Each structure stands twice: as C-alpha cells, then as structure tokens.
Amino acid sequence: MELEADPKADARPGPKRRNLEQTRxxxxxxxxxxxxxxxxxxxxLREIGERAGVAPSLVSxxxxxxxxxxxxALIHVLRANSVFTWQKQGFGEAMARLIPRRANINITVMLVTALADPEAKEIARRVSREHxxxxxxxWLGPPHALERAMDMFALLTGFAVQMDGLYPAPIPDHSLRWLARTLQAIVDGKD
Known part of the structure; x- marks a missing residue:
C-alpha cells in the first residue's frame, strides 16, 4: 500500500528569510x-536596533x-538628499524653498553633533570633504570652485542650524529671498 503525501507538508513556510538590503x-x-x-x-546600538526592529547584535x-x-548613516543621508545634480539655473530659489520644509536638516544636525566626539568629528570631516x-x-566648476563650495556649505549649514534650534518662528520671506540670491550668486560665480 502506497501512502499519499500530506498536502499541508508542502504548504508549511520554511525559515523566514531576511531581505538583507531592506534590513540594512x-x-x-x-x-x-x-x-x-x-x-x-x-x-x-541597542536603541538603533530597536528603532529598526532588529536585534542589536544584527546591527553589529x-x-x-x-x-x-x-x-x-551619514553617507546614506547625504546620498538620499543630494541636491547637486540639480540644474544650476534656479538653484538658489529651489534651495530657499527647501529650507523652511526642513529638508536636509539631518545632514547638518548629524555633522554638528558629531563635533563633540573626537572619533565622530574625524568621520564627519572626512565624509563631508569626500561626499x-x-x-x-x-558641480560648481571654475572659477574658485573650492572657495564657492565652502561658502555655500557655510551658508546652508548656518541656515539649517538657525532653523532647527535658534529661530523657532518661520524664517522671514526677506531672509529666504536673500538666501536664494546669495546661493545663486555663488553658483553663478559672482561676487
């Protein structure tokens, strides 16, 4: 006598497979x-694991x-919020519109808070330089691209710090218009 295979046996789920990229x-x-x-x-790492819904050992x-x-994480945030692939024309206006919506604030806060720890400070310096x-x-190109990049970085970082913690009210329109003009002048290579 031949025994029939149990149809439920094939329907049982196997071990749960983790999607490595989603988990990462x-x-x-x-x-x-x-x-x-x-x-x-x-x-x-324990707090990060809890927020991600994974064991701290998996984070490690x-x-x-x-x-x-x-x-x-810093590189991930930079890549997710990169704006330097945008067109140069109208860049200042586009960035000024993003500032009140708190876009890219994680980048600035992560960099600023890293300055308090020597290990994180060195990472923040290297990542900000390279990425x-x-x-x-x-993206800016000549003339004086490094100086213009540093000016833009300082301006945007200052606005982000002001917006996130120093100025609780909405940024005044005249300040945003000034920001847009100044950013565009930097992009266009004008003094």
Missing amino acids: GRILEAAADTFTRSGYAKAG RYFGTKAALFEE MIQPLVD
Whole structure:
C-alpha cells in the first residue's frame, strides 16, 4: 500500500528569510534618526536596533562598530538628499524653498553633533570633504570652485542650524529671498 503525501507538508513556510538590503536600509534610517536626535555620544546600538526592529547584535553584524555605522548613516543621508545634480539655473530659489520644509536638516544636525566626539568629528570631516565638498566643487566648476563650495556649505549649514534650534518662528520671506540670491550668486560665480 502506497501512502499519499500530506498536502499541508508542502504548504508549511520554511525559515523566514531576511531581505538583507531592506534590513540594512532600515538600520541606516534608524541610525540616522538616532544620531540626529541623540548625537553620536548618546546614540547606542541597542536603541538603533530597536528603532529598526532588529536585534542589536544584527546591527553589529551588518556594520561592525558604532563609528562605522555613523559613517554609513551619514553617507546614506547625504546620498538620499543630494541636491547637486540639480540644474544650476534656479538653484538658489529651489534651495530657499527647501529650507523652511526642513529638508536636509539631518545632514547638518548629524555633522554638528558629531563635533563633540573626537572619533565622530574625524568621520564627519572626512565624509563631508569626500561626499559633500568635493562633489560640490565638481558641480560648481571654475572659477574658485573650492572657495564657492565652502561658502555655500557655510551658508546652508548656518541656515539649517538657525532653523532647527535658534529661530523657532518661520524664517522671514526677506531672509529666504536673500538666501536664494546669495546661493545663486555663488553658483553663478559672482561676487
């Protein structure tokens, strides 16, 4: 007598497979949020794991150290919010419209809070040079691209700090118009 196969046996789910890229992305988003809210020194892998919905050991397995995770999270935020692929014409207006909507604030807050920790400060310096300033220099082009990139970076960082913590009311329209004109002058290479 031959036994029939149990149809339910084939329908049983196998071990749950993790989507590595989705998990990595959730951890990076949680890390960026945690580093932004808590600063580098106070952020912990356990908190990041909880926010990402994974075990802290998995955070360590994916990224190794807190410093490596900070670097990857900062690069992730930079890539997700890159604006230097935009057209040069009208750039100042476009950026001035983004400022009140708090766009790219995580970048500035992550960089500023990193300055309080020597390890994070060195990472922030290197990442900002390699992934912000140099691409901006390349995008701006001559003349004096490095100086113009530094001017733009200082201006945008200052506005982000002002908006996030120093000026609780909406930024006045005249300030945003000044920002748009100044950014466009930097892009156009005018003094």
